[in-house]
Amino acid sequence: MNILSVASEVYPLVKTGGLADVVGALPSALLPHGVKTRTLVPGYPAVMHKLKKKKAVGRFENLFGHPATVHSAEINGLDLLVLDQPALYHRDGGPYLDTTGRDYPDNFRRFAALSLAAAEIAGDNVIPGWKPDIVHVHDWQTALAPVYMRFGSARDIPTVMTIHNIAFQGQFGASVFPELSLPPEAFSVQFLEYYGDVGFLKGGLQTATSITTVSPSYAQEILTPEFGMGLDGLLASRVDSLTGIANGIDAEAWNPQTDPHIVEHYGASTLKRRAANRKALEDRFGLDHSPGPIFCVISRLTWQKGMDLVAEVTDDIVALGGKLVVLGSGDAALEGALLAAASRHRGRIGMVTGYDEPLSHLMQAGADAILIPSRFEPCGLTQLYGLRYGCVPVVARTGGLADTIIDANEAALSAKCATGFQFLPVTADGLRLAIRRVMRAYSEPKLWARMQNQGMKSDVSWAKSAERYVSLYSGLLAKG
Ligand SMILES: Nc1ncnc2c1ncn2[C@@H]1O[C@H](COP(=O)(O)OP(=O)(O)O[C@H]2O[C@H](CO)[C@@H](O)[C@H](O)[C@H]2O)[C@@H](O)[C@H]1O
Numbered sequence: 444m445n446i447l448s449v450a451s452e453v454y455p456l457v458k459t460g461g462l463a464d465v466v467g468a469l470p471s472a473l474l475p476h477g478v479k480t481r482t483l484v485p486g487y488p489a490v491m492h493k494l495k496k497k498k499a500v501g502r503f504e505n506l507f508g509h510p511a512t513v514h515s516a517e518i519n520g521l522d523l524l525v526l527d528q529p530a531l532y533h534r535d536g537g538p539y540l541d542t543t544g545r546d547y548p549d550n551f552r553r554f555a556a557l558s559l560a561a562a563e564i565a566g567d568n569v570i571p572g573w574k575p576d577i578v579h580v581h582d583w584q585t586a587l588a589p590v591y592m593r594f595g596s597a598r599d600i601p602t603v604m605t606i607h608n609i610a611f612q613g614q615f616g617a618s619v620f621p622e623l624s625l626p627p628e629a630f631s632v633q634f635l636e637y638y639g640d641v642g643f644l645k646g647g648l649q650t651a652t653s654i655t656t657v658s659p660s661y662a663q664e665i666l667t668p669e670f671g672m673g674l675d676g677l678l679a680s681r682v683d684s685l686t687g688i689a690n691g692i693d694a695e696a697w698n699p700q701t702d703p704h705i706v707e708h709y710g711a712s713t714l715k716r717r718a719a720n721r722k723a724l725e726d727r728f729g730l731d732h733s734p735g736p737i738f739c740v741i742s743r744l745t746w747q748k749g750m751d752l753v754a755e756v757t758d759d760i761v762a763l764g765g766k767l768v769v770l771g772s773g774d775a776a777l778e779g780a781l782l783a784a785a786s787r788h789r790g791r792i793g794m795v796t797g798y799d800e801p802l803s804h805l806m807q808a809g810a811d812a813i814l815i816p817s818r819f820e821p822c823g824l825t826q827l828y829g830l831r832y833g834c835v836p837v838v839a840r841t842g843g844l845a846d847t848i849i850d851a852n853e854a855a856l857s858a859k860c861a862t863g864f865q866f867l868p869v870t871a872d873g874l875r876l877a878i879r880r881v882m883r884a885y886s887e888p889k890l891w892a893r894m895q896n897q898g899m900k901s902d903v904s905w906a907k908s909a910e911r912y913v914s915l916y917s918g919l920l921a922k923g
Pocket residue numbers: 459460461462464465607608657690741742743770771772797798799800803820821822823824825843
């Protein structure tokens with residue numbers, strides 16, 4: 444079975460968040476099931492520079508007014524198709540934002556082009572001798588592909604649309620519609636029209652054969668007004684085509700026994716060796732070497748991720764004898780509040796602003812607990828990395844966090860299956876109480892080590908979830 448996966452980012456070429464991890468790791472988990480994935484991504488400079496060997500396999504003379512080449516390349520076992528279109532993708536700045544942090548004004552065109560390229564690869568002879576059986580798109584940036592397919596030559600090929608975060612919907616003014624090369628009927632409530640605007644994600648959700656999101660709980664939550672962000676009604680009308688499949692992790696890139704970014708390797712039976720990573724972490728963040736648990740945060744600094752709650756509990760963490768290290772960037776006010784906490788508590792709280800993949804590994808290997816107080820979380824990956832690294836997750840009971848962490852309540856502790864701490868409500872007081880629970884558990888070394896062990900034994904690989912994708916794909920082909 445051949446899948447064309449289409450995404451705006453893919454690890455290890457370009458990553459701003461969890462989407463890249465998933466798009467980068469799923470193909471190799473599908474391969475043992477006979478599912479071959481080709482992944483189409485834009486040729487940003489960061490991508491083009493990393494392609495050592497590439498081969499032009501397709502060409503568009505005029506894709507949104509400019510020529511484009513499709514290159515094929517292999518990196519880390521990924522079979523990539525790279526859409527090289529300098530006019531749209533060769534920019535300073537990141538995949539979505541310019542160097543000043545603003546959205547590129549032509550993002551609608553940049554990602555419509557990616558979507559149209561996918562639809563044409565599926566339907567026409569763009570890559571001679573190759574066509575997908577299924578097109579799998581991720582998030583709003585690629586959500587127009589099923590719409591283009593519906594109105595183009597690939598209308599019979601089934602599509603899967605995965606929602607990684609419904610908060611990002613790709614909503615643009617109606618004035619962009621004439622530029623999208625779609626027939627007038629596509630600007631209707633059955634397709635793209637969204638409160639008078641053009642909604643990319645809305646169009647994809649209306650048109651895709653099947654919709655998935657990244658955990659079973661989030662699949663339920665987005666059917667409610669609280670979490671559906673305006674799309675709950677649409678999703679309710681498509682509930683028979685909606686599935687939640689939890690993310691796994693790339694167990695090779697995230698393996699404390701072999702990780703090149705940490706100071707000392709360890710496993711479940713050699714947890715004591717984490718001490719060297721702890722010391723390196725303290726040095727890196729300028730913390731003192733006192734005892735007590737080190738909490739870490741590795742996150743986009745946003746309201747979704749509950750980073751304002753972390754800022755509110757910093758004094759409590761220190762007062763209770765804990766320490767905190769934060770790696771993140773995002774909202775300037777949140778960044779300011781956390782930096783202020785770090786300067787109030789020198790030696791106890793440290794912060795690195797920015798994005799640093801190697802440091803995120805050292806933090807999971809050296810800290811004792813990872814705080815994830817998200818207000819909503821489709822799946823979450825950092826709690827899964829935490830499980831694998833013996834960095835006990837402390838999570839809000841929502842979405843994928845609720846699905847993947849077993850709370851250390853009395854029943855779970857006596858059954859010896861607890862892997863972390865869940866809390867509700869998602870408020871500063873809720874988080875404070877959870878931190879107190881952590882402090883108590885940490886003061887009992889045997890209990891703490893057992894929780895770390897339980898976590899490290901949890902199956903966070905892609906194996907089970909890959910099977911669920913395979914059966915979803917097979918079902919779609921059987922129907923067709
Ligand atoms: N400053 C920093 N430096 C280094 N690394 C950093 C970092 N900030 C974050 N990261 C890394 O980025 C990734 C973030 O993944 P998440 O799943 O937490 O969230 P995200 O909200 O991006 O993804 C959305 O998509 C994913 C994938 O489906 C869902 O799990 C999630 O719930 C949904 O919100 C992790 O690999 C993390 O280690």
